[in-house]
Amino acid sequence: MKIQPQALLRFSITAVVVIVALVLGHALWRHYMYSPWTRDGRIRAEVIRIAPDISGLVTRVPALDNQEVKKGDVLFEIDPERFRIALQQAEANLAAAKASAKAAGANVDAVLASANARRAEYDMRQDQAKRRQELADVVPKEERTDAKSSADTALAIWQQAQASGHQAGAAREQAEAAVVQAQVAVDRAKLDLERTEVRAPVDGYVTNLDVRVGDYAATGSPRLALIDRHSYYIYGYFEETKLPHLRVGDPVQIRLMSGGTELKGRITGVARGITDRDNPTGRDLLADVNPTFNWVRLAQRVPVRIQIDEDSVPKGVILAAGMTASIDVQPRRVLDKEREQPQ
Amino acid sequence: MPLEIALGDALVPGMLLVYLGCLLVLWAVDTIVGRYGLYRYVWHPSLFRVAVFFVLFGAAGLLLYP
Numbered sequence: 001m002k003i004q005p006q007a008l009l010r011f012s013i014t015a016v017v018v019i020v021a022l023v024l025g026h027a028l029w030r031h032y033m034y035s036p037w038t039r040d041g042r043i044r045a046e047v048i049r050i051a052p053d054i055s056g057l058v059t060r061v062p063a064l065d066n067q068e069v070k071k072g073d074v075l076f077e078i079d080p081e082r083f084r085i086a087l088q089q090a091e092a093n094l095a096a097a098k099a100s101a102k103a104a105g106a107n108v109d110a111v112l113a114s115a116n117a118r119r120a121e122y123d124m125r126q127d128q129a130k131r132r133q134e135l136a137d138v139v140p141k142e143e144r145t146d147a148k149s150s151a152d153t154a155l156a157i158w159q160q161a162q163a164s165g166h167q168a169g170a171a172r173e174q175a176e177a178a179v180v181q182a183q184v185a186v187d188r189a190k191l192d193l194e195r196t197e198v199r200a201p202v203d204g205y206v207t208n209l210d211v212r213v214g215d216y217a218a219t220g221s222p223r224l225a226l227i228d229r230h231s232y233y234i235y236g237y238f239e240e241t242k243l244p245h246l247r248v249g250d251p252v253q254i255r256l257m258s259g260g261t262e263l264k265g266r267i268t269g270v271a272r273g274i275t276d277r278d279n280p281t282g283r284d285l286l287a288d289v290n291p292t293f294n295w296v297r298l299a300q301r302v303p304v305r306i307q308i309d310e311d312s313v314p315k316g317v318i319l320a321a322g323m324t325a326s327i328d329v330q331p332r333r334v335l336d337k338e339r340e341q342p343q
Numbered sequence: 344m345p346l347e348i349a350l351g352d353a354l355v356p357g358m359l360l361v362y363l364g365c366l367l368v369l370w371a372v373d374t375i376v377g378r379y380g381l382y383r384y385v386w387h388p389s390l391f392r393v394a395v396f397f398v399l400f401g402a403a404g405l406l407l408y409p
Contacts, residue, residue: 007386009384010383010384010385010386011386013384013385013386013391014385014386014387014390014391014394015386017391017394017395017398018390018391018394020394020398021393021394021395021396021397021398021401022397023401024397024398024400024401024402024405025397025400025401027401027405028400028401028404028405031404031405031408032358032404035408037346039346039347039354255345255346255347257354260345260349326346326347328346
């Protein structure tokens, strides 16, 4: 059998086109599967749950819902009357403590003076006794013994006065410590009074304001959420197949679902763990392994943190935590090109 | 070329438009090739058409989404 040249030509043209089609189709498939982009990006922000540091009735709420506030602005105020009274009481206590410290100081002086008097008395009695002892021929024995014992008594009284002096000193120290204690109480009362005004710790937006005049605000229970306006970032949930093609520091193109606004950003980190959804703990503490199909495997999504370039946010664009964004990680050659340009 | 396009409020992949465009081009190519009787240089016309489509689609996809 002889092959016609025409038939060979026909076959080879078709074969070449089919092979090229296979190569291109495979390349496109790989590109689509592994090029790092996702439509599953979420804008997130750091939320501060504002809770009062003291309990009390809410008397004033100057903040409005969704209002932009500056750091230090008053968000709401708790009735300060109770804390003002507490401060007055603490100040009165401080004054009393100061007065008693002064009294204790005066007492020490008095006791020291009396100890000096006792000492003088003891010196006198001691001298007397000594003199009488030296004149043993003239002075009767009874009188000498009396003089000796009255000198001993004077010594005991002096020592007692000395002990009283120590006691008075200790009492003064105690009174001084009570003054410091009262001062601390005053400072604390002042702090409490200051904290009746709940202030914004950062620049941000008031959200979900759920506090009204007349509410009772309890210590530590959050009353409103404050979103830090400089903390917006994006979590892109990338399929695990795409992870090898992105690196920390890669520039990304962000496209918001709202209005298709384009933003720029940069990868700042890749999450190093997600929950294994196929293995929750079942009853009796046994593993509850989910049966999966043998051939169909779902790629897990791993969160990749992206920092938004604040300069690239157009004026008037509203960013809200929870919004959806598409994320396209710029291929490495774009990055390299950018690096070459400044030189 | 955007990765996704809002088509009547439904977000569709931009690839879908490329696909439709390639179908149009394929139709044009098919008409021209048929008109001038060039299919006599082709061994298996249906296979050839499918392969041409994949060449077009693959090339367009790879060029538009670098």
